[in-house]
Amino acid sequence: MCLAVPGKVVKVKGSEGLVDFGGAKRWVNISLVDAKAGSYVIVHAGFAIQTLGKREALETIALWAEMLDKMGEDVKDA
Amino acid sequence: MPSEREVAERIVREIKALGQRLRLMHVCGTHQDTLVKHGLQPLLSEAGVHIVQGPGCPVCVTTPREIEEARALALGGASVTAFGDMMNVPGPNGSLFSAREEGADVRIVYSITDAVAMARESPSKRSVFMGVGFETTAPSTAVALLSNPPDNFFILSCHRVVPPALEAIIQMGEVRLDGLIEPGHVSTIIGTRPYVGISKRWKIPQVVAGFEPLDLMMAVLMLARQKSQGRGEVENEYSRVVRPEGNVKALKAMREAFEPCDVAWRGFPTIPGSGMALRPKLAAHDARREFEDVLAPVSEMDFPEPRGCICGEVLRGVVESDECPLFGKACTPEHPVGPCMVSYEGSCNILYKYKGK
Amino acid sequence: MPKVKLSHGAGGRAMQRLLKEMVVSRLASDVGEVRLSEMDDSAIVDGIVFTTDSHTVKPLFFPGGDIGSLSIAGTVNDLAVMGAEPIALSLAMVVEEGLDLDILEKVIGSVARTARKAGVSIVTGDTKVMERGAVDKLVLNTSGIGRRHPLLDRNLYIVQKYRKFAGKWPRDSTLAGGDALVVSGTIGDHGVAILSAREGYGFESEVRSDAAPMNHAISEALDAGGVVAMKDPTRGGLANALNEFSEKSGVGIEIDEAAIPIKPGVRSACGMLGLDPMEIGNEGKVLFGVVGEKASDVLKSLRKTPEGRQAAIIGRASKKVRGVVMRTKIGGRRIVEPPIGDPVPRIC
Secondary structure, X not given: OOOOEEEXXXXXXXXXXXXXXXXXXXXXXXXXXXXXXXXEEEEEOOEEEXXXXXXXXXXXXXXXXXHHHHHHHHHHHO | OOOHHHHHHHHHHHHHHHOOOEEEEEOOHHHHHHHHXXXXXXXXXXXXXXXXXXXXXXXXXXXXXXXXXXXXXXXXXXXXXXXXXXXXXXXXXXXXXXXXXXOOOEEEOOOHHHHHHHHHHOOOOOEEEEEOOOOOXXXXXXXXXXXXXOXXXXXXXXXEOOHHHHHHHHHHOOOOOOEEEEEHHHXXXXXXXXHHHHHHHHOOOEEEEOOOHHHHHHHHHHHHHHHHOOXXXXXXXXXXXXXXXXXXXXXXXXXXXXXXXXXXXXXXXXXXXXXXXXXXXXXXXXXXXXXXXXXXXXXXXXXXXXXXXXXXXXXXXXXXXXXXXXXXXXXXXXXXXXXXXXXXXXXXXXXXXXXXX | OOOOOHHHHOOOHHHXXXXXXXXXXXXXXXXXXXXXXXXXXXXXXXOEEEEEEEEOOOOOEEOOEEHHHHHHXXXXXXXXXXXXEEEEEEEEXXXXXXXXXXXXXXXXXXXXXXXXXXXXXXXXXXXXXXXXXXXXXXXXXXXXXEEEOOOHHHXXXXXXXXOOOOOOOOXXXXXXXXXXXXXXXXXXXXXXXXXXXXXXXOOEEOOOOOOOOOXXXXXXXXXXXXXXXXXXXXXXXXXXXXXXXXXXXXXXXXXXXXXXXXXXXXXXXXXXXXXXXXXXXXXXOOEEEEOHHHHHHHHHHHHHOHHHOOOEEEEEEEOOOOOEEEEOXXXXXXXXXXXXXXXOOOOO
């Protein structure tokens, strides 16, 4: 439906933030989120549509592994 | 730390252990690309899971009428800007690209912000942005409209919302579905609550999924578990981004700029309340009002589907892409007949590219 | 009346069809050991390798390069990937009336530096000035002639220790099952550098164009021996180059996604714009076909050169598959098709 990629807000100027997508940087509109320099955001078509934590932005594999482990425990408890 | 591949293998093992045969639908062009670009289909079908694409990319669902409207505006002298996705979509008389070849001013932008900047640079020329996309993209159009854009900037609104289309597909009951994979970035805006009613009414499992390959595989595992436990609820796999309430600021901006309207989707009868029209207070920027004269001939035209094109059935998940008689023959990425072959996200374009002739 | 489209010039299938049906069909002749009809990077006539290229890049200057370095590197590389050592180049310019002279001076300076780096001279040329608006600032054309590389015969001799090799020159059609595919470095750098400077979807990027002559790196590879095919993956990127090898050699190619070197800046720009790095153009890279047994030697030689530091073995030719098939990082499989027309940024 919609391509959106995570990036880190490097600096802010009014309703715009300079976001670093891991090499490519671009000014995007941040008026739809509460972001400041250092925040991680997910950007679609030049607009930040949500903020996310550092771990969520960078350590996705660990998050999935944790999900699996947690599922394993649910089965044991169920 | 396990590698991406090890986690994938573990998920496939767990899906197989549940021994469920699953027929799932997703409604997102970017999910379709993730499935095919990472070659997930062979992995998942080995685990008894078959995934069907529903109406999910802004290009696939945009109607020939809307393409003809954008062409008429460009050929009528307006400067038309649009996302790259829309350039090749064929209307009855051609695409935006072919309008450009006939001398029209048609330009690609990455963001509506660039379109507004271009309009400011040439104040004497009327500039129209073709606003396509779902709840993920509509807020950006809303913000642009609500931040007093220049007087020569107009919107041709082709935005649509997802939940009414989901209800329409399930109501039609043409397709037996064991679960729905919900679009992660639409859900980033609308949250997980709008899906709850669907699960309640039809007891169908739903999982909101992200766009990495492991997001999709994890969502399939969650759906398989629900089916094996006889549950039919909404779960959120993409919890690192999607919050139950969604993005409140974005929802507010959308409500302020747009009001629901009935609109046809390609391959569907008109779906009530599934379109987004500009509110009266923004009428000064509504291309359909500003260019009533230029668009009048288009409103009288009717738009039969191209002969033999069954994109509608493919979009409703009733027919697989390669079951279409035109697939790979009269209809190829180079000479697309219907939108499912035109769009990079269209199920036929992707199947053709990644599965070969 | 059907019209010329942008895709007719973008290095993909649409361009291949236009050339085959309208151009080559009318101009083909039996002149030359490598003829026009073979649509290779260069032709070979009486033992002389001959190529030509026009350059219309927009903008004229971009991170890591400009129209001047691009034109010289492009022609030197077209000669070198045929197994030739450049003898001399020509440079023709079509200039728009009103162009700042210091822009022209900067371009010529860049032409001179790149020619020196490649160790080749410009020996002839032409200049035309067109009235304002008739051409967009500047168009360059470069042609080049080359002689058989002194190390080529020994290289092919080494090839024949491991398998049959019928031809005299490394061609798109001389790859065979079991040969390794080696890329000389990271892909997509040039295309992303250009996109970052383009109106409508510009962005700041640390990625610089890789435009550079590759003749010295190719000499090192020939010195190691075992090279059977070479191609510079320009328009249409690695996806197009791999498909041309597969189509013209009549052999499938299996590649490993995890082995393909891609800079984080290129991956990030492509992610943002919805593009596939495999389809993005390169201007200072070479795709080699190498007999399997010599792949690691060629790799070692390449990695000793500045241009080949990040060379990598990315896959193998194989009769078991049809077309170009990629094993994805996640363990899946997909077919890589040549792109149709230029990549366009998308939101979905």
